[in-house]
Amino acid sequence: MFISNMEIIPQQKINKHLGLVQGSTVRAKHVGKDILAGFKNILGGELVAYTELMTEAREEATERMVQQAESIGANAVLNVRFATSSVAQGAAELFVYGTAVVLESQSNT
Amino acid sequence: MWDLLIILVLLTLGYGFGSYREKKHYQSIYEREAELKDIMVFESRFCPQPQQHLGGELVHGNVVISTDYFKMLVAGLRKLVGGRLKTYESLFDRGRREAILRMKLSAQELGFDQIFNVRFETSSISKGARNNIGSVEVYVYGSAVKASE
Numbered sequence: 001m002f003i004s005n006m007e008i009i010p011q012q013k014i015n016k017h018l019g020l021v022q023g024s025t026v027r028a029k030h031v032g033k034d035i036l037a038g039f040k041n042i043l044g045g046e047l048v049a050y051t052e053l054m055t056e057a058r059e060e061a062t063e064r065m066v067q068q069a070e071s072i073g074a075n076a077v078l079n080v081r082f083a084t085s086s087v088a089q090g091a092a093e094l095f096v097y098g099t100a101v102v103l104e105s106q107s108n109t
Numbered sequence: 110m111w112d113l114l115i116i117l118v119l120l121t122l123g124y125g126f127g128s129y130r131e132k133k134h135y136q137s138i139y140e141r142e143a144e145l146k147d148i149m150v151f152e153s154r155f156c157p158q159p160q161q162h163l164g165g166e167l168v169h170g171n172v173v174i175s176t177d178y179f180k181m182l183v184a185g186l187r188k189l190v191g192g193r194l195k196t197y198e199s200l201f202d203r204g205r206r207e208a209i210l211r212m213k214l215s216a217q218e219l220g221f222d223q224i225f226n227v228r229f230e231t232s233s234i235s236k237g238a239r240n241n242i243g244s245v246e247v248y249v250y251g252s253a254v255k256a257s258e
Binding site: 002003004005006007008009010011012040041042043044045046047050051054055058080081082083084085086092 | 119122123126127130131134154155156159160161162163164165166167169171172173174175176177178180181207225226228230232233234243244246248250251252254257
Protein backbone atom coordinates (compact mmCIF):
# COMPACT_ATOMS: atom_id res chain seq x y z
CA MET A 1 0.00 0.00 0.00
CA PHE A 2 1.37 3.36 -1.04
CA ILE A 3 0.89 6.12 1.53
CA SER A 4 1.69 9.77 0.94
CA ASN A 5 0.61 13.16 2.19
CA MET A 6 0.82 14.79 -1.23
CA GLU A 7 -2.20 15.16 -3.48
CA ILE A 8 -0.33 14.69 -6.73
CA ILE A 9 2.22 11.91 -6.93
CA PRO A 10 5.04 12.42 -9.44
CA GLN A 11 4.68 10.21 -12.53
CA GLN A 12 1.53 8.55 -11.25
CA LYS A 13 -2.03 9.05 -12.40
CA ILE A 14 -5.09 8.84 -10.17
CA ASN A 15 -7.59 6.54 -11.87
CA LYS A 16 -10.34 6.56 -9.30
CA HIS A 17 -11.19 8.33 -6.06
CA LEU A 18 -12.71 6.08 -3.42
CA GLY A 19 -13.29 8.58 -0.63
CA LEU A 20 -12.12 9.03 2.93
CA VAL A 21 -10.51 6.23 4.92
CA GLN A 22 -9.49 6.52 8.55
CA GLY A 23 -7.92 4.67 11.40
CA SER A 24 -7.54 5.47 15.05
CA THR A 25 -6.25 4.00 18.27
CA VAL A 26 -6.41 5.01 21.93
CA ARG A 27 -3.36 4.12 23.94
CA ALA A 28 -2.41 4.37 27.57
CA LYS A 29 1.06 3.85 28.90
CA HIS A 30 2.40 1.24 31.24
CA VAL A 31 2.38 2.18 34.95
CA GLY A 32 6.04 1.26 35.45
CA LYS A 33 7.07 3.33 32.48
CA ASP A 34 4.93 6.15 33.81
CA ILE A 35 6.80 6.22 37.09
CA LEU A 36 10.11 6.20 35.25
CA ALA A 37 8.87 9.03 33.07
CA GLY A 38 7.88 10.99 36.17
CA PHE A 39 11.45 10.63 37.35
CA LYS A 40 12.72 11.77 33.98
CA ASN A 41 10.52 14.83 34.28
CA ILE A 42 12.84 16.02 37.04
CA LEU A 43 16.01 15.47 35.06
CA GLY A 44 14.79 16.51 31.63
CA GLY A 45 15.63 15.03 28.26
CA GLU A 46 14.00 12.61 25.86
CA LEU A 47 11.46 10.08 27.12
CA VAL A 48 12.42 7.15 24.90
CA ALA A 49 9.66 4.85 26.16
CA TYR A 50 7.00 7.37 25.19
CA THR A 51 8.58 8.03 21.82
CA GLU A 52 8.39 4.31 21.07
CA LEU A 53 4.85 4.10 22.38
CA MET A 54 3.67 6.91 20.12
CA THR A 55 5.43 5.41 17.09
CA GLU A 56 3.82 2.02 17.75
CA ALA A 57 0.41 3.57 18.22
CA ARG A 58 0.67 5.57 14.99
CA GLU A 59 1.71 2.42 13.13
CA GLU A 60 -1.36 0.66 14.44
CA ALA A 61 -3.66 3.50 13.42
CA THR A 62 -2.07 3.54 9.96
CA GLU A 63 -2.49 -0.23 9.73
CA ARG A 64 -6.22 0.15 10.40
CA MET A 65 -6.52 2.83 7.76
CA VAL A 66 -4.69 0.64 5.27
CA GLN A 67 -7.03 -2.29 5.99
CA GLN A 68 -10.03 -0.09 5.34
CA ALA A 69 -8.49 1.14 2.10
CA GLU A 70 -7.73 -2.40 0.97
CA SER A 71 -11.28 -3.52 1.69
CA ILE A 72 -12.69 -0.97 -0.77
CA GLY A 73 -10.16 -1.86 -3.45
CA ALA A 74 -7.69 0.99 -3.28
CA ASN A 75 -3.97 0.63 -3.86
CA ALA A 76 -2.88 3.94 -2.33
CA VAL A 77 -3.87 6.48 0.30
CA LEU A 78 -3.08 10.10 -0.50
CA ASN A 79 -3.22 13.40 1.36
CA VAL A 80 -2.78 11.67 4.70
CA ARG A 81 -3.13 13.78 7.86
CA PHE A 82 -2.42 12.93 11.48
CA ALA A 83 -4.21 14.22 14.55
CA THR A 84 -3.50 13.68 18.24
CA SER A 85 -5.80 14.36 21.15
CA SER A 86 -5.36 13.53 24.79
CA VAL A 87 -8.35 11.66 26.14
CA ALA A 88 -7.38 11.54 29.82
CA GLN A 89 -4.25 11.90 31.89
CA GLY A 90 -1.92 9.29 30.50
CA ALA A 91 -3.98 8.27 27.48
CA ALA A 92 -3.93 9.64 23.96
CA GLU A 93 -5.93 9.08 20.82
CA LEU A 94 -4.05 8.96 17.56
CA PHE A 95 -6.07 9.50 14.44
CA VAL A 96 -4.99 9.22 10.83
CA TYR A 97 -7.09 9.87 7.74
CA GLY A 98 -6.63 10.18 4.03
CA THR A 99 -8.17 9.69 0.59
CA ALA A 100 -8.21 6.20 -0.85
CA VAL A 101 -7.43 6.13 -4.56
CA VAL A 102 -6.46 3.77 -7.34
CA LEU A 103 -3.08 4.84 -8.68
CA GLU A 104 -1.62 3.94 -12.02
CA SER A 105 1.91 4.64 -13.08
CA GLN A 106 2.18 6.98 -16.02
CA SER A 107 4.59 5.82 -18.67
CA ASN A 108 7.12 8.46 -19.58
CA THR A 109 7.22 9.42 -23.22
CA MET B 110 12.43 21.55 56.79
CA TRP B 111 12.54 18.19 55.00
CA ASP B 112 10.26 19.47 52.25
CA LEU B 113 12.59 22.37 51.59
CA LEU B 114 15.55 20.02 51.46
CA ILE B 115 13.83 17.71 48.97
CA ILE B 116 12.92 20.64 46.75
CA LEU B 117 16.50 21.90 46.90
CA VAL B 118 17.85 18.48 45.95
CA LEU B 119 15.39 18.21 43.06
CA LEU B 120 16.35 21.69 41.89
CA THR B 121 20.06 20.89 41.93
CA LEU B 122 19.48 17.58 40.17
CA GLY B 123 17.24 19.23 37.59
CA TYR B 124 19.65 22.08 36.97
CA GLY B 125 22.74 19.87 36.80
CA PHE B 126 21.43 17.05 34.64
CA GLY B 127 19.07 19.25 32.65
CA SER B 128 21.64 21.77 31.47
CA TYR B 129 24.25 19.06 30.85
CA ARG B 130 21.85 17.04 28.71
CA GLU B 131 20.62 20.09 26.86
CA LYS B 132 24.16 21.06 25.98
CA LYS B 133 24.94 17.53 24.78
CA HIS B 134 21.69 17.35 22.84
CA TYR B 135 22.38 20.65 21.05
CA GLN B 136 25.87 19.45 20.20
CA SER B 137 24.54 16.27 18.60
CA ILE B 138 21.81 18.27 16.81
CA TYR B 139 24.42 20.55 15.23
CA GLU B 140 26.54 17.59 14.17
CA ARG B 141 23.70 15.64 12.63
CA GLU B 142 22.26 18.73 10.94
CA ALA B 143 25.60 19.23 9.22
CA GLU B 144 25.62 15.55 8.17
CA LEU B 145 22.10 15.61 6.75
CA LYS B 146 22.17 19.01 5.09
CA ASP B 147 21.92 17.42 1.62
CA ILE B 148 18.37 16.31 2.32
CA MET B 149 16.14 19.28 1.52
CA VAL B 150 12.89 19.87 3.37
CA PHE B 151 10.08 21.92 1.81
CA GLU B 152 6.77 23.03 3.13
CA SER B 153 5.10 23.42 -0.30
CA ARG B 154 2.23 21.11 -1.19
CA PHE B 155 3.46 20.03 -4.62
CA CYS B 156 6.72 19.22 -6.30
CA PRO B 157 7.53 22.10 -8.65
CA GLN B 158 8.37 19.68 -11.51
CA PRO B 159 6.53 16.39 -10.98
CA GLN B 160 7.91 14.98 -14.21
CA GLN B 161 11.43 15.02 -12.84
CA HIS B 162 10.74 13.29 -9.56
CA LEU B 163 10.01 9.78 -8.34
CA GLY B 164 8.50 8.39 -5.18
CA GLY B 165 6.35 10.38 -2.77
CA GLU B 166 6.28 8.00 0.14
CA LEU B 167 5.36 9.15 3.64
CA VAL B 168 8.29 9.67 6.00
CA HIS B 169 8.00 10.80 9.58
CA GLY B 170 9.89 11.49 12.77
CA ASN B 171 8.75 11.96 16.32
CA VAL B 172 10.18 12.69 19.71
CA VAL B 173 8.79 13.03 23.23
CA ILE B 174 10.91 15.48 25.15
CA SER B 175 10.65 16.58 28.72
CA THR B 176 11.64 19.68 30.63
CA ASP B 177 13.48 19.47 33.95
CA TYR B 178 12.42 20.48 37.43
CA PHE B 179 14.53 23.62 37.57
CA LYS B 180 13.18 24.96 34.28
CA MET B 181 9.64 24.15 35.31
CA LEU B 182 10.05 26.17 38.49
CA VAL B 183 11.66 29.10 36.67
CA ALA B 184 8.81 29.09 34.15
CA GLY B 185 6.32 28.96 37.02
CA LEU B 186 7.87 32.05 38.58
CA ARG B 187 8.05 33.78 35.21
CA LYS B 188 4.35 33.20 34.69
CA LEU B 189 3.65 35.58 37.58
CA VAL B 190 4.98 38.54 35.64
CA GLY B 191 4.41 37.30 32.09
CA GLY B 192 6.71 37.62 29.10
CA ARG B 193 8.90 35.16 27.28
CA LEU B 194 9.26 31.73 28.85
CA LYS B 195 12.80 31.19 27.65
CA THR B 196 13.14 27.80 29.32
CA TYR B 197 10.26 26.35 27.31
CA GLU B 198 11.43 27.89 24.05
CA SER B 199 14.54 25.73 24.05
CA LEU B 200 12.41 22.65 24.79
CA PHE B 201 10.28 23.15 21.67
CA ASP B 202 13.29 24.10 19.58
CA ARG B 203 15.12 20.90 20.56
CA GLY B 204 12.04 18.78 19.97
CA ARG B 205 11.29 20.14 16.51
CA ARG B 206 14.87 19.94 15.31
CA GLU B 207 15.26 16.40 16.63
CA ALA B 208 12.03 15.30 14.92
CA ILE B 209 13.12 16.84 11.60
CA LEU B 210 16.48 15.08 11.89
CA ARG B 211 14.77 11.71 12.43
CA MET B 212 12.51 12.32 9.43
CA LYS B 213 15.50 13.24 7.29
CA LEU B 214 17.35 10.14 8.43
CA SER B 215 14.49 7.81 7.48
CA ALA B 216 14.25 9.55 4.08
CA GLN B 217 17.96 9.02 3.56
CA GLU B 218 17.69 5.34 4.47
CA LEU B 219 14.98 4.92 1.82
CA GLY B 220 17.18 6.67 -0.74
CA PHE B 221 15.24 9.93 -1.12
CA ASP B 222 16.77 13.38 -1.12
CA GLN B 223 13.87 15.84 -0.91
CA ILE B 224 10.86 16.02 1.37
CA PHE B 225 7.73 17.95 0.39
CA ASN B 226 4.53 18.96 2.17
CA VAL B 227 6.03 18.87 5.64
CA ARG B 228 3.56 19.26 8.50
CA PHE B 229 4.13 19.57 12.24
CA GLU B 230 2.00 18.18 15.00
CA THR B 231 2.64 19.14 18.63
CA SER B 232 0.83 17.71 21.62
CA SER B 233 1.44 17.84 25.33
CA ILE B 234 1.91 14.37 26.77
CA SER B 235 1.87 14.99 30.48
CA LYS B 236 1.35 17.96 32.69
CA GLY B 237 3.92 18.62 35.38
CA ALA B 238 3.36 20.08 38.81
CA ARG B 239 0.78 22.89 38.98
CA ASN B 240 -0.34 22.13 35.44
CA ASN B 241 2.87 23.36 33.85
CA ILE B 242 3.99 21.72 30.64
CA GLY B 243 5.88 18.56 31.62
CA SER B 244 6.65 16.91 28.31
CA VAL B 245 5.66 17.51 24.72
CA GLU B 246 5.52 15.30 21.68
CA VAL B 247 6.56 16.68 18.33
CA TYR B 248 5.58 14.74 15.24
CA VAL B 249 6.63 15.78 11.78
CA TYR B 250 5.72 14.11 8.50
CA GLY B 251 6.10 14.68 4.81
CA SER B 252 6.42 13.04 1.40
CA ALA B 253 9.90 12.05 0.28
CA VAL B 254 10.88 12.17 -3.39
CA LYS B 255 14.03 11.82 -5.41
CA ALA B 256 15.12 13.22 -8.73
CA SER B 257 14.66 10.78 -11.60
CA GLU B 258 17.46 10.57 -14.09
